[in-house]
Amino acid sequence: MNVSQVPLIDLSKASDPLIEFWKDEFRQIRRDFHRYPELGLDTPRTSQKIEDYLYSYGVDEIHTGIGGHGVVAVINGKTNSGKAVGIRADIDALPMIELSDHDHASCLEGKMHGCGHDGHAATLLAVAKYLAKTRNFNGKAVLIFQPGEEGYSGAKVMIDDGLFERFPVDEVYAYHNSSQLRAGQIALNYGSMQAAADAFTLTITGSGGHGSRPESTHDPIVASAYIITALQTIVSRNVSPLDSAVVSIGSIHSGNPLAQSVIPGSCQIVGTCRTFLPQTRDLVEKRLKEIAETVAISFGCTATLDYDRKYPPVINTPHLAQAMADIAANLVGEENVLRDYPRSTGGEDFAFMLEKIPGVYIRVGQGGAPAHNGFYDFNDEIIPLAATLLAKTLEKRLEELAK
Ligand SMILES: [Zn+2]
Ligand SMILES: [Zn+2]
Structure with a gap:
């Protein structure tokens, strides 16, 4: 049975007004990614689009070709504490057939964004546009667009290509949408999230x-x-x-x-x-x-x-998980933050980043059909909320790191 996609709360009120204002723009971006899914480490079109969007937002640095088609954007805050926080989005699709016939269904037979990484990429672009415009943070934002999550260890490929030597970060964050939670619910725990x-x-x-x-x-x-x-x-x-x-x-x-x-x-x-x-x-x-x-x-x-x-296992850094849960509670209310969410026996390659850098992997609910199902589709309604959660986490953590 599908979990309702009807949000538990007014998501527009939970999100930053500026990001909420751009909602349609990022819906279109997400749907464009959805029409042209790319598999594994081979994401040339998606990476080129990401580079073009980042350029238009006026981020300070864009680095391409990291571990193949990985892209990194650097944005400097108004002040520079010397600290840096990373946010990672996976961008690859799955070798499966899309069963829905909506307007933005996959144009490429046998390929489908069946896990919502199109939405994760669009969300991180929204974060990039917001941070480049507001710069209301002390230090550096490192935004990581990573191919090859679905079985290709893309995170490890980028790390092995010098990701954290070239772009040292003090903490790193990522989110995954969840069909098992209603839109507006946010879930994590203070330890192991994935096996x-x-x-x-x-x-x-x-x-x-x-x-x-x-x-x-x-x-x-x-x-x-x-x-x-x-x-x-x-x-x-x-x-x-x-x-x-x-x-x-x-x-x-x-x-x-x-x-x-x-x-x-x-x-x-x-x-x-x-x-x-x-x-x-x-x-x-x-x-x-x-x-x-x-x-x-x-x-x-x-x-x-x-x-x-x-x-490796995905293990959240306890005090950072608590800090992020507090930020989430500020957005959606404590009643919509599940702080003791059961761990999953599934795997996730963000684990390679958390092996090296303290950080948090968090789930943002979206309802709908389960991931890796032919009827699955990312719920665009959660883009502003997820982008706000990630951006506010970065601002807040850089403020703390500067102390
Ligand atoms: Zn997946
Ligand atoms: Zn996924």
């Missing part, structure tokens, strides 16, 4: 042989069965009951279905791990390796673990 999402492959090797003479083999299938059972104890016996983790096996493969009397020489087990704390992530990887290796040895087999750390 680390990792993948692993275990290869169990034995000396296979004739199924009629098992005593002359070391059977990797039997060893794998015990390993899979023993792996269940990572979550039940190793991870604290007060923490949580997921170890799921998605594939097991060995042998040939036509070879019923052949004990194969190896077995491959593939799975995913989700954790919320760096130490739990380390623990889960360590126990996977220990259990697989030692159980394999007990059957005369060997195990090798290939553990791929994909996205």
Whole structure:
């Protein structure tokens, strides 16, 4: 069931009057992005448009080509404390088919802004226009337009290309729209928001042989069965009951279905791990390796673990999350700010930025169809509110950082 898109409150009153005044302009910008979705790290049109808009707003610096098509805008405040705050928007779309037939539906078959990154990009442009016009802050604004969130680690790609060396920031912020919240609701927590999402492959090797003479083999299938059972104890016996983790096996493969009397020489087990704390992530990887290796040895087999750390967990900096929640409450009222929002086992590459820089990942409700669904569409009504939240956070935090 879709959450109502009807706002809980008068969003125009919650937003900054200047940004609210530009609402139609940014609705049009968002819908243009929506018509021409681009995937992964390959966002030339979107990045060019962003550059053109930024130029028209009179920001101080525009830097393109960071990690491919990443764009950074720098805006200087009226005074310069030497401090800087970053705000990041993801800008990429998804390889999926849009099912709605609204006027701004995707013009490109098989590509769709199904996660609202068109809206995030438009929101950060609204922030850029507002900050360039008002300059009511002490220090520097660094606005980061990042491709490749949907599975391409675009944040890491920009960081590896020197993002934070070239544009050092003291804090960094990002928002994601949420269909699970009504328009006007804002949600976060003071710790982990999203899980680390990792993948692993275990290869169990034995000396296979004739199924009629098992005593002359070391059977990797039997060893794998015990390993899979023993792996269940990572979550039940190793991870604290007060923490949580997921170890799921998605594939097991060995042998040939036509070879019923052949004990194969190896077995491959593939799975995913989700954790919320760096130490739990380390623990889960360590126990996977220990259990697989030692159980394999007990059957005369060997195990090798290939553990791929994909996205780290998204962890908010507690005092900054509280500060941002207070700013949100000033805009929409305390009753519309969920300060203890449940964490999600999904992944998000803003985590790479929060690994390096203190900051906050926050959700702004929009109602409507769920993200990654063919009927999803970003709700333009929340652009002024989200832009106001980000801009006010930047102003307020730079004021605090200058003290
Ligand atoms: Zn998504
Ligand atoms: Zn997204």
